[in-house]
Amino acid sequence: MSELHIYNSYTRQKEKFESITPGYAGLYVCGPTVSGESHLGHARPYITFDVVQRYLRHLGYKVRYVRNITDAGHFEEEGREAEDKVSEKAKLEKLEPMEMVHKYTSLFHKGMAMFNCDEPSIEPTATGHIVEQIDMIQDIISKGYAYEVNGSVYFDVTKYAAEYPYGKLSGRVLEDQLETTRDLDGQDEKRNKADFALWKKAPPEHIMRWNSPWGEGFPGWHIECSAMSSKYLGETFDIHGGGMDLQFPHHESEIAQSTIAHGHPPVRYWMHNNMITINGKKMGKSYNNVIKLSELFSGSHPLLAQAYHPMVVRFNILQTHYRSTLDFSNEALQASEKAFRRLWEAYETLQKLAHPGNENASDAELDSKVNTWLAECADFMNDDLNTAKVIANFFELAPVINGIKGGQVKADALSAATFVALKATFSAYLVDILGMEPLQEEQSDKLDKVLSLLIDIRKDAKKRKDFATSDLIRNQLAENGILLKDEKDGSVSYSVN
RNA sequence: GGUCGGAUGGCCGAGUGGCUAGGCUCAGCUCUGCAAAAGCUGCUACAGCGGUUCGAAUCCGCUUUCGACCUCCA
Numbered sequence A: 001m002s003e004l005h006i007y008n009s010y011t012r013q014k015e016k017f018e019s020i021t022p023g024y025a026g027l028y029v030c031g032p033t034v035s036g037e038s039h040l041g042h043a044r045p046y047i048t049f050d051v052v053q054r055y056l057r058h059l060g061y062k063v064r065y066v067r068n069i070t071d072a073g074h075f076e077e078e079g080r081e082a083e084d085k086v087s088e089k090a091k092l093e094k095l096e097p098m099e100m101v102h103k104y105t106s107l108f109h110k111g112m113a114m115f116n117c118d119e120p121s122i123e124p125t126a127t128g129h130i131v132e133q134i135d136m137i138q139d140i141i142s143k144g145y146a147y148e149v150n151g152s153v154y155f156d157v158t159k160y161a162a163e164y165p166y167g168k169l170s171g172r173v174l175e176d177q178l179e180t181t182r183d184l185d186g187q188d189e190k191r192n193k194a195d196f197a198l199w200k201k202a203p204p205e206h207i208m209r210w211n212s213p214w215g216e217g218f219p220g221w222h223i224e225c226s227a228m229s230s231k232y233l234g235e236t237f238d239i240h241g242g243g244m245d246l247q248f249p250h251h252e253s254e255i256a257q258s259t260i261a262h263g264h265p266p267v268r269y270w271m272h273n274n275m276i277t278i279n280g281k282k283m284g285k286s287y288n289n290v291i292k293l294s295e296l297f298s299g300s301h302p303l304l305a306q307a308y309h310p311m312v313v314r315f316n317i318l319q320t321h322y323r324s325t326l327d328f329s330n331e332a333l334q335a336s337e338k339a340f341r342r343l344w345e346a347y348e349t350l351q352k353l354a355h356p357g358n359e360n361a362s363d364a365e366l367d368s369k370v371n372t373w374l375a376e377c378a379d380f381m382n383d384d385l386n387t388a389k390v391i392a393n394f395f396e397l398a399p400v401i402n403g404i405k406g407g408q409v410k411a412d413a414l415s416a417a418t419f420v421a422l423k424a425t426f427s428a429y430l431v432d433i434l435g436m437e438p439l440q441e442e443q444s445d446k447l448d449k450v451l452s453l454l455i456d457i458r459k460d461a462k463k464r465k466d467f468a469t470s471d472l473i474r475n476q477l478a479e480n481g482i483l484l485k486d487e488k489d490g491s492v493s494y495s496v497n
Numbered sequence B: 001g002g003u004c005g006g007a008u009g010g011c012c013g014a015g016u017g018g019c020u021a022g023g024c025u026c027a028g029c030u031c032u033g034c035a036a037a038a039g040c041u042g043c044u045a046c047a048g049c050g051g052u053u054c055g056a057a058u059c060c061g062c063u064u065u066c067g068a069c070c071u072c073c074a
Helices: A040-058 A097-114 A127-142 A157-163 A174-179 A223-233 A244-262 A293-298 A310-318 A330-352 A364-382 A387-406 A416-433 A445-463 A467-479
Strands: A005-008 A013-016 A024-029 A062-067 A146-149 A152-155 A196-201 A217-219 A237-243 A267-273 A276-278 A326-328 A482-486 A492-496
Touching: A005 A267, A024 A040, A024 A223, A040 A062, A040 A097, A040 A237, A040 A267, A040 A276, A040 A293, A040 A310, A040 A416, A062 A223, A097 A293, A127 A146, A127 A152, A127 A196, A127 A217, A127 A223, A127 A244, A152 A244, A157 A174, A157 A244, A196 A244, A223 A237, A223 A244, A237 A244, A244 A267, A310 A330, A310 A387, A326 A330, A330 A387, A330 A416, A364 A387, A364 A416, A387 A416, A445 A467, A445 A482, A445 A492, A467 A482
Parallel strands: A024 A062, A024 A237, A237 A267, A276 A326
Antiparallel strands: A005 A013, A146 A152, A152 A196, A196 A217, A482 A492
């Protein structure tokens, strides 16, 4: 039995996972900034880490999964003019920040639910932890690694880098960073260009603002994750996850802040998922190539040939290793949809299948292969969460299941023990760990009764060789999205699209 | 410009120094009143050029090319 190994971005190698507290695992994942609607790009990290979290639970860990909501900072609603606090508009006409934040948080939650992502154990908000952030900033100042200028506070990266390996996570050298000639906000206030804000003074027109020892302002982007992760997971915790694009500067800054505040690095294992690209380019606001989740599910985007079910998207994402880029295309999604339908049907078939009870396999070779495929699932997951390989093995098993049902494989080909293992493993990995759900809801009893009636009438017509009637029923139903299948044993099943 | 990571069969994608991943498409067959589904069979690829090796798609070097990060970003 292999053990879980994960690729640690910090050391750039696969390492055996050992939790700090035996039996418990702490996982922190950078959540969304809720100033706009979630898009396809957001789906990847949250689905990836949902599987991480599910797998850790499967391994027996009691997991605390913390995923924040970034609802504070210098942002305004997409597509809406920035409004200022001192404008003449009436209160109700103005954009209320919490209103916007609530709207997009809510949409994000709905999207996650559709993807069947488990809710995190704690979902802390930045606005709910202003006090903790201020405390942490004061602590860093008192230790001499941050300074205040005009109501803003900056982290002294140069000083930090002299003693600590700043840039190790993202693989860059501080000297290179100092070369940049960008004109950033507050650049003239900083002692060095690489310094980053812990607290920013709010200009008069800025709506989001809080009192602090340095005047009214709002927290810097990086400090929230440090403050909240240490509060809920401890000063050192097991896994920190997020998109690769957050490695620098966000995660690098988190390491620096926490290292000064607590005297040691915050995270044991850093995990980063790769990006979703579209036509080879990263999907992101700045590229104007974003497909929102609502558009994805409804098909209402010029790039989409059709609507895609959340489970199809989830399946497609899991068919690719999380550290590889995943290029979006209609062809790929359509292939995933067909593949997933086939796989799920095999899974459902397996649930209904009964084993004759023979202790010994009549087909020892097949029995042995099946056992290998099942055992490999754990090995693949343990090898840095290789969901793609797990899925590949499902597709090895599907023909065996379908073959038993269709008679191409003998019912007693597998031993009773293997059959039990097949059922248990398929369900554990496909449903519990990969988190897949059927594409269609349970059918209502009434529909079921109506269809049984039609199926009976059609059976009768077929018996009389009245194929005109039987085909009419089948074709009419097909036009309405209900497919009838004549099974080998003479029964008829249906599926609704 | 700096740093890092890719280039795999018609398409998507995994992966390892030698043992045909898998999915989708396509073609043929079996079953079937027909269809669908299912099953079986076929389609052997790793950007290019050198090198290391008994053997490399897998290791090294160079070239071409794409991308990510360096700025808010999942």
